[in-house]
Amino acid sequence: MSRISRWKPPVFQRGFNRLNALSDGVVAIAITLLVFPITDLATAEPGANVLMIVNQHSGKFITFFITFLVIAKLWVDNHALYRDVKAYTPPLMWTHIVWLLAIVFITFPMDVLSSASDTNFPNSAVYVGTLLLATATLLVEYMIALTTPALQEKDVNLRPGFIRSIVDVIAVLAAFVLTLTVPQWGLKPLLLLIVGGILGRAMGYWFGKRRTGDPDRHDE
DSSP: OOOOOOOOOOOBOTTHHHHHHHHHHHHHHHHHHTTHHHHHHHHHSTTOOHHHHHHHTHHHHHHHHHHHHHHHHHHHHHHHHHTTBOOBOHHHHHHHHHHHHHHHHTHHHHHHHHHSOTTSTTHHHHHHHHHHHHHHHHHHHHHHHHHOGGGBOTTOOOHHHHHHHHHHHHHHHHHHHHHHHOGGGTTGGGGHHHHHHHHHHHHHHHHHHHHHSOTTTTOO
16 A cells, blocks of 8 residues: 655745745835824824824824834744745745735724724724734744744754744733723733743743753844
């Protein structure tokens, strides 16, 4: 009886830089779009005092800074993976495209939250749910890279980043559940991301140290 060989997706190195360029371009545009609701405030109230505008529209500015930091963290986490990867497979590419979709879409619930209360269901849930999609797809990208050695640069350690990604997904999932069950808390459950970031970093370091003795080679 013949053995059925396990299917392995093709690995491509050509075009990998274009994939990275697309990612950086999409993230740059998404971050740039965040500022438009803020600049509209200045044109809507010509001659107004800056501090008065900030005070009257504090919710818009808070949502802007939160979303800016969220997208920046997502990009940093994704960059930590892709600088240790030298090629891609079709599953990795399409998973990354879903990640980009989440980055682009998160600007929509941000605009909604800028003009409406974050305690109105399901405003915060849609926002955090989009963040959950982004963190979950990054975790899948780590899984693909870990299980496909041909994608990895020489002498890299992806395990600490993989562990951090798992903790991030758990933290965002918990925040998402809270926005569904306790909508009056608004975006406050996102504070779990701070705890998750610290815990994930510690666990990633410890796990990498035990497995390789050098937890953060090329994975800072």
